[in-house]
Amino acid sequence: MKKQRRRMSLSRRRSVTGFVFITPWLIGFLWFYGKGAIQAVLFSLSTMTMKQSGGYQLDFAGLDNFKYVFLQHATFNQTLVSSLMNMLIDVPLIIFFSLFMALILNSKFKGRAVIRAILFLPIIMSSGAIRDSIAMAQQTIMGGVAAVSSEAAASESGVNVQYLMNMLMNLGFPATLSEYLIAAVGRIFDIVQASGIQIIIFLAALQSVPGNLYEVAQIEGATPYETFWKVTFPMVSPHIVTNVVYTIVDKFMNSDIIDVAYDMAFSSYNWSVSVAMSLISSFAVCIILFVITKAISKFVFYYN
Amino acid sequence: MKATIKERLGQIDREHLRRRLGRGVTGFLLGLLKAVILIGISYIILGPLISMLSSSFFTPADLKNPVVVLFPIEGTLGNYTQVIHTMQYPKTLLSTVIYVSALTFIQVIMCSMAGYGFARFNFPFKKLLFACVVLTIVLPADTLMLPWYMEFRDFDVLGILHLIRGSGVNLLTSPIPIYIMTTLCCGLRSGLFVYIFNQFFRGLPKEIEEAALMDGAGAFRTYFGIMLVNAMPAVLTVSIFSLVWQYNDTFYAQLFGVPTNLLMSRRIATVQETIGNSLNILDTAVTQLYLYAAVILMLVPVVIMYCVMQRRFVEGVERSGLVG
Structure with a gap:
């Protein structure tokens, strides 16, 4: 009896300690995300008018914004579906590619440090200030004659896709699979660019595998x-779970649907519709994440 | 009898030799395949960068010359000196490095604590709260821009400042809002870092921590002294991500109006325009050369940092290999 009470108090103490560890996060979440999310929901449920003095006024409008987004907006539904589809198509490719690369990079070979540094470059190049400034510079220069010539060059140097398709079909590949593979080859550039983070996460994961497990495996003759x-x-x-989550979110953040919402806010100045759009798409992504992580976590190994 | 044994031995020897030879051939082929893949992928990544690097040494005449492909005929370092002058490179770099490393340090400590709390302790509503972590990863920051902006324009903690002074403090145009948000795990991609730490801590064997607790170490000592050391790969990974993203971030810096002369990421957004205006160059193709020089100058510190940290990566791992 006495023993049991002591154990209870220990587990109680553990749970209090755990709570202490997450307290800073909890405060921040409630303060910035909780409050912000409530405000965002309020925005999406009302029409917002900017006042001359710099503030804004909210008039409750019920579900009008959501109705508008689903029933009247020209491109939202299509863009949402296509963005989500693109996301789902790319995720397995990126995961396989990055795990494969991490395995290669984890083995010993000459010039490993150099290759690792090179694979690190896309992370800097494809985010934030550098990407934006280069994109802006190329926007001003591309167009007109330059665009035509570069397009022509691209079409000429491309692989003969039709020929490859026929070859794979003759080999007895299912048509959908070969289409998927060829589309993947065509997007190899994007996939490499989008895999930098995942490779580093996998690399860290591979390196934190205790060495004695491999020794045991070797002794057992595996x-x-x-x-x-x-x-x-x-x-x-x-870490496959981590990478799936990251890849989905990253694809979502760079997808067209975000641009649609952004344009709504900053070109059409319709903030509340934009917020409604973001909420809908985030909700869809949350559901996808939930389903996928639930499905994968059956195959995941944890110590506890 | 003797002869058969000898024969058999010879047979085994030959088989062994053949197998070793086979292994050598496959090994060579695999190595070749590996090399081809690595070189190909490096080329995909380096291609645009190489053309950018060579362009950054072009003079306007080189740019217009159709003969020039990768190597400039005239060539100049003028683009670099001009960019260093315009961006006030050493000064900006120093203030950026201080700002970014402070944020990274805070972010690693706070996010790892939250991740550890979620990974190793049981408390009520844990699953719900962790779902909230995922929510913070997914929710686009654009959606919460306006509430955050309003929050810091009239900053207050639980109405205390309103009681004392009658109004809150305007914290905009300073990096303070970013520090506050990062400390409370709401900074740039903090949710993701909490998630990464959570996964890494769950992957560590329980015995490590139990031994420390047996020896009478408190929860925080166990955490800083033992768990964080064992999660060194995670700490380094998150530090690298955090450094690069903070260094490159424009969203938070623009939202809270951090002064342009403080940060590289803010400088690089304007450098092309500034040089074009101050030198009176109308051709955007020419001002682009300056931008390329600026991009290279911005890349160099990060790549050096990565190479240094990556070496630690391996060391840290070898050390943590002792446990487990």
Whole structure:
């Protein structure tokens, strides 16, 4: 009896300690996200008019904004569906590619540090200030004759896709699979650009696998293939979840749907519709994340 | 009898030799495949960068010369000196480095604590709260821009300042809002970092921490002394991401109006315009050369930092390999 009470108090103490650890996050969440999200929901449920003095006025409008987004806006539904589809198509490619690259980079070879540094570059190049300034510079210069010539060059140097398709079909590949693979080859540039973060996460995961597990596997006489599936893969599996989550969110943040909402706010000056759009698309992404992480987590190995 | 044993031994020897030879060939082929893949991918990444690097040494005459492809005929370092002058490179870099490293330090400590709390403790509503972490990753910051802006224009903690002075403080046009948000795990992609730390801590064996608790170490000592050291790959990974993203960030800096002369990311957004206006160059193709020089100058510090940290990466891992 006495023993049980003590254990209760210990687990109670553990839970209090845990709460202390997350307190800063909780305060920040309630303060910035909680409050902000309530305000955002309020915005989306009302029409907002800017006042001359610099403030704004809200008039309650019910679900009008949502009705407008779904029923009247010209491109929202289509863009949402196509953005989500693109996202789902790219995720497995990026995950496989980055795991593969991380495995290669984790093995020993000459010039490893250089290659790692090179694979790190897209992370800087494809985010924030550098990407924006380059994109802006190229926007002003592209167009007119330059655009035509570069387009012509691109079409000429491209791979003969039709020929490859026919070849794969003759080999007995299912048509959808070969289309998917060829589309993937065509987007290899985007995939490499979008995999920088995932490669580094996998690399860190691979390096935190305790070395003695490999020793045991070797002593037991496991082949490299078995070692991969019995040791490496389970140990890395939690980070597959991380990378899936990151990839989905990253694709979502760079998708057209965000631009549609952004234009609504800053070109059409219709803030409340824009917020409604963001809420709808975020909700859709949350559902996708929930379903996918639930599905994957069956195969994930955790110590506890 | 003897002969058969000898024969058998010879057979085994030959088989062994053949297998080793086979392994050598496959090994060579695999190595070749690896090299081809790595070189190809490096080319995909480096291609645009190489043309940018070579363009940054072009003079306007080189740019217009159709013979010039990668190597400039005249060539100049003038683009670089001009950009260094306009961006006040050393000064801006120094203030950026201080700002970014402070933010990274805060972010790593706070996010790792939250991640640890979620990974290793049980408390009521844990699943719901962790779903909230995922929500902060997903929700586009654009949506919350306006509420955040309003919050810091009239900053107040639980109405205390309103009681004392009658009004809040306007914290805009300073980096203070960013520091506050980062400390409370709401900074740039903090949600993602909490998630990454959570996954890493869940992957560490429980015995490490139990041993420390047995020895009578408190929760915070266990955390800083043992868990954080064992999660070194995670700490380094998150530090690298945090450094790069903060260094490159324009969203928060613009939203809160951080002064342009403080940050590289703000400088680079305006450098092309500024040089075009001050030197009276109308051709955007020419001012673009300056932008390329600026991009290279902005890349160099980060790449050096990554190379240094990456070496630590391996060391840290070898150290943490002792446990587990």
